[in-house]
Every structure is written in C-alpha cells, then in structure tokens.
Amino acid sequence: MSVICKNLTKRYLFKTAVDQLNVTFEPGHIYALLGPNGTGKSTLMKMLCGLTTRTSGEILVEDHPFTYRDKANVAFAPTEFIFFDYMKISDVEKYYRDYFRDFDSNCFHRLLEELELSPSMKVKTLSSGMLAKLKIAATMSRQAKLLLLDEPLNGIDLLTRESILKTLISHADPSRAMVISSHMVEELEPIVDTAVFMKEGRIVLQTDVESLREKEGLSIVEKYRQIYGNTDMKEAI
Amino acid sequence: MLTTLKYEFMKNRVLYGISLGILAIVELVYLAIVPFRSIKDHTIVIPIFLLMIAGLFIFFMLLFNGITMFSRDLKSKAGYLVYMTPVPVPSILLAKILLVFLSSVIFGLGYLLLGIADFEILGSIAGDASGDFARFIPEIFKMLRSSGAVPRIAGRFVRYAISVFDFLSITYFSIALGNTLLRGKKAGAMISFIVFVAIVILNSFITNMAGMSNLVASILHVVIGILCFLATSWMITKKIDL
Incomplete structure (x- = not known):
C-alpha cells in the first residue's frame, strides 16, 4: 500500500506546521522522519492516521483519498500516553483486537514476553520505558500496511532502546512501510533505508541511506548536521 | 457502534460504581432510620429527602459526564485511542449519546423500583400513620392499570x-x-x-x-x-x- 502526500498543508492560526509537503511512502521501506522539534513530523503522522485533518492538499492511499476506512491499514504509536486510565495491558490487547482486524494476539503476547511486560500490569502505573514498549508491542502486533512510530525511543534507557530497535527490525516486512520519527538519529541509522529530512514543515531532502553513504560519503547524522547546522547538533546526537 | 458503546461504558465504570455506592449508603441510612422513627415527627423525611437528592445528583452526573467525556476526547490525548479506530464519527457520537440515554434510563428504572420498595417498607412499618406516603404506591399501581x-x-x-x-x-x-x-x-x-x-x-x-x-x-x-x-x-x- 503506497501512501502519497500531495501539497499537504496544515495551517494553524499563527503557524504553518506542514507546508506544501510532497512525499510517498512505499511498502518494503523503513523511513526515518528527521528534523528538530517543531518541524511538523508529528503533525504529518497525525494527518496520516486521521487524528488531524489537513488544511489543503491530498493524502492518497492506493490512489484514493484517505477516509476513515484507511485507518484499518494504518498503525500509529504516538509519543504521548494514550491509553485509558482503567486499562491493564490485557485490556489494551482486547481494545486493539476489538477494533483492528489485523491485530495478532499471539504476536502481542510474544512481544510482551520479549519486552518483559506482563498482561496483568496496570497501564497507569507503568514507567515511561515500559509504556514505550507497550506502545511498540500493540502497534507492531498489527499487520498494518503503514506503521507510524512517533519518537519511539524518547526518554528511555539504552537497554530498552535496544530491545525496541530489535523489535522494529524483526517486524520489517516487504508488504508494509514503516515511518519512524526520532531525535536519536545515530541509533536509527542502522535500521532505516530512507531518510526524510523536514524543515519548517517541508521536506528538504529525501534520500536513500545507502546512496547517501556511497555518493556523498555521509552518514545520516552527518547529513543532519549539514542540514540543520550546529545549533541542532546536540539534539541530533 | 456496540464496541464503542462497550468501551465508553468501561471508561465510565468507576463513576457508575461511585454513583451506586453513594445511593447504597443513603439507602442504608434510610433502612437504618425507618424502624426507629415515628412517621408523625416527620424526621423520616430527612432520609427520604437525601435519597431524592442522591437520585437527582446521580442523574445529572450521568448527563454531565456524557458531556465531559466527549469534550475530553476532543481536547486531550485520550481521544487518540477513540479517533484512530476505523469507526465512522457518527457511529462514535451515537455510541456516546446512547450510553448516556441507556445509563440514565437503567438508573431511572432502578431508582423507581428502589423508591417503590422503600415506600412499601415505610407503609408496612408505619401503617396508617404513613398517610400520604402509604397512598403513593397504590396510586402508582392504579395509574399503571388504568x-x-x-x-x-x-x-x-x-x-x-x-x-x-x-x-x-x-x-x-x-x-x-x-x-x-x-x-x-x-x-x-x-x-x-x-x-x-x-x-x-x-x-x-x-x-x-x-x-x-x-x-x-x-x-x-x-x-x-x-x-x-x-x-x-x-x-x-x-x-x-x-
């Protein structure tokens, strides 16, 4: 399932979060959506899963405009706490199973085991690292065609980051596209094949990571520094 | 829509539990007081009044909660889980309205039955002295049979x-x-x-x-x-x- 954004724009009263953006997400690829804070990465993801509507432009899913039905093929893991207060991890499983036909309970339980989570844990009492793992487990257990992961490595320790990255790699699939936004550019580099750099709501560069290395001799981190300059270097690494 | 209805109910179950708990406490107070109070000194009116206030309070809380839940879903991240599902918006809205309607109707019917039972108890304890209270239940049944x-x-x-x-x-x-x-x-x-x-x-x-x-x-x-x-x-x- 390819998703095409054509002149996609999201304008607020005093700010344009996404500005005339053109990008295509093809199955079989893992995209790194990169850029400093406030460049429109999260807004783009929310538009792609229907949580925010566009001001103008188009989102085409297999050549038809995005509708609520397409949410069945898009799995989104936002950076915020999204679960209901009453939920245990087992309730999260039931919720996803009830709403998403592509949700695989066996896969979910396997991931819980790998990520050292228990179905009886109360979601409200989980640490930020555990919550990040839970969001990954729930999202990756869906066989969705487009996976959107917003800052999945944010605020969590090294070992948890490693286990999340391992999970992401193991779920890469030629039939689906994975879009990951993160400030941990260095850690993302080994698992992505395409880097999309955003600045002020626009895409300033979309490049194949391999060809970036071959043609320019640059890693994503180095390219990031080149594009955003020294002011964002700390954020980049 | 039924799935959404189910999860809207789940989100509110603590509130329902608290509401029923409040009603149960007031009812216990009523049951504890009734046998020891004379209908003539009108002190029995206090627990009856409390029961009526509790009923009204819970009823309006159910309505108000239906509004705040909708508002919260549109303002906070709690709405992510609701609106990222492949469910059409009218269906989500209908589920929210239906929950308020059903919960208030079920509560209203339960409250009515409780009221009937309480008046029966009052009538049996106070006998003729219960006056207007004792006539209340027969009046209801008369009205229902008409x-x-x-x-x-x-x-x-x-x-x-x-x-x-x-x-x-x-x-x-x-x-x-x-x-x-x-x-x-x-x-x-x-x-x-x-x-x-x-x-x-x-x-x-x-x-x-x-x-x-x-x-x-x-x-x-x-x-x-x-x-x-x-x-x-x-x-x-x-x-x-x-």
Whole structure:
C-alpha cells in the first residue's frame, strides 16, 4: 500500500506546521522522519492516521483519498500516553483486537514476553520505558500496511532502546512501510533505508541511506548536521 | 457502534460504581432510620429527602459526564485511542449519546423500583400513620392499570429519548465547534457557548410556542437534534485536530 502526500498543508492560526509537503511512502521501506522539534513530523503522522485533518492538499492511499476506512491499514504509536486510565495491558490487547482486524494476539503476547511486560500490569502505573514498549508491542502486533512510530525511543534507557530497535527490525516486512520519527538519529541509522529530512514543515531532502553513504560519503547524522547546522547538533546526537 | 458503546461504558465504570455506592449508603441510612422513627415527627423525611437528592445528583452526573467525556476526547490525548479506530464519527457520537440515554434510563428504572420498595417498607412499618406516603404506591399501581397507561408511558419514554438526543446533540455541536472550526481562535469558546445558548433558546421557544401541538414541537426538536448531530459529525470528520 503506497501512501502519497500531495501539497499537504496544515495551517494553524499563527503557524504553518506542514507546508506544501510532497512525499510517498512505499511498502518494503523503513523511513526515518528527521528534523528538530517543531518541524511538523508529528503533525504529518497525525494527518496520516486521521487524528488531524489537513488544511489543503491530498493524502492518497492506493490512489484514493484517505477516509476513515484507511485507518484499518494504518498503525500509529504516538509519543504521548494514550491509553485509558482503567486499562491493564490485557485490556489494551482486547481494545486493539476489538477494533483492528489485523491485530495478532499471539504476536502481542510474544512481544510482551520479549519486552518483559506482563498482561496483568496496570497501564497507569507503568514507567515511561515500559509504556514505550507497550506502545511498540500493540502497534507492531498489527499487520498494518503503514506503521507510524512517533519518537519511539524518547526518554528511555539504552537497554530498552535496544530491545525496541530489535523489535522494529524483526517486524520489517516487504508488504508494509514503516515511518519512524526520532531525535536519536545515530541509533536509527542502522535500521532505516530512507531518510526524510523536514524543515519548517517541508521536506528538504529525501534520500536513500545507502546512496547517501556511497555518493556523498555521509552518514545520516552527518547529513543532519549539514542540514540543520550546529545549533541542532546536540539534539541530533 | 456496540464496541464503542462497550468501551465508553468501561471508561465510565468507576463513576457508575461511585454513583451506586453513594445511593447504597443513603439507602442504608434510610433502612437504618425507618424502624426507629415515628412517621408523625416527620424526621423520616430527612432520609427520604437525601435519597431524592442522591437520585437527582446521580442523574445529572450521568448527563454531565456524557458531556465531559466527549469534550475530553476532543481536547486531550485520550481521544487518540477513540479517533484512530476505523469507526465512522457518527457511529462514535451515537455510541456516546446512547450510553448516556441507556445509563440514565437503567438508573431511572432502578431508582423507581428502589423508591417503590422503600415506600412499601415505610407503609408496612408505619401503617396508617404513613398517610400520604402509604397512598403513593397504590396510586402508582392504579395509574399503571388504568386504560391508556402503556401508550402514555411509551410516549414519555420517547419524549425522554428525544430530550436526551436533542440536548446532547446541541451540547456536542457547540463543543465540537469550539474544538474544530473555532479552535485557537480568539473568543472561540465564547462564540461556541453563545451558539449553544441560542439553540437552547430556539428549542424552548418551540416548546412554548402557542398553538403548536406536542407532536409538531417534538418533530422540530428531533430536526434540530439531527442537524446538530450531522454538523458535529462533519466538523469532527473534516476538522479534527488532536
């Protein structure tokens, strides 16, 4: 399932979060959506899963405009706490199973085991690292065609980051596209094949990571520094 | 829609538990006091009054909660889980309205049965001294057995359903207006509140219009409710911004 954004724009009263953006997400690829804070990465993801509507432009899913039905093929893991207060991890499983036909309970339980989570844990009492793992487990257990992961490595320790990255790699699939936004550019580099750099709501560069290395001799981190300059270097690494 | 209804119920189950808990405590107070109080000194009125206040409080809390849940879903991240599902917005809205309607009806019926049981207990303890209280239950049964009672009750039930739908549709409309089309705009909240007040005034004008039959007034209320419902669905579908 390819998703095409054509002149996609999201304008607020005093700010344009996404500005005339053109990008295509093809199955079989893992995209790194990169850029400093406030460049429109999260807004783009929310538009792609229907949580925010566009001001103008188009989102085409297999050549038809995005509708609520397409949410069945898009799995989104936002950076915020999204679960209901009453939920245990087992309730999260039931919720996803009830709403998403592509949700695989066996896969979910396997991931819980790998990520050292228990179905009886109360979601409200989980640490930020555990919550990040839970969001990954729930999202990756869906066989969705487009996976959107917003800052999945944010605020969590090294070992948890490693286990999340391992999970992401193991779920890469030629039939689906994975879009990951993160400030941990260095850690993302080994698992992505395409880097999309955003600045002020626009895409300033979309490049194949391999060809970036071959043609320019640059890693994503180095390219990031080149594009955003020294002011964002700390954020980049 | 049933799945959404189920999860809306789950989200509110603590509130339902607290409501029933409050009612149970007041009922226990009533049951504890009734045998020891004389109906003549009127102190029995206090627990009866408390039961009535608790009932009204819970009823309005159910309505108010239906509004705050909708508003919270449009304002906070709690709405992510609701609106990222492949469910059409009208279906989500209907589930929310249906939950308020069903919970208030179920609570109302339970409360009525509890009231009947309490009056029976009062009558059996106080006997003739219970006066007006003792006549209350037979009056209800007499009314229920009278001819035309079933259509009259069904009529009231339908009118209540229309009121809930109408009131929630208008409220949801003004909340959705403030959180979509007028989001981030100066005086957006004020404008949406004024719109709400204007529609409520229009509604009461229809109700009190001289010469208009109840049926026509009800139809107009339904039309206003449906228009608000459709407009809310459109605003959320086309302008949601979480």
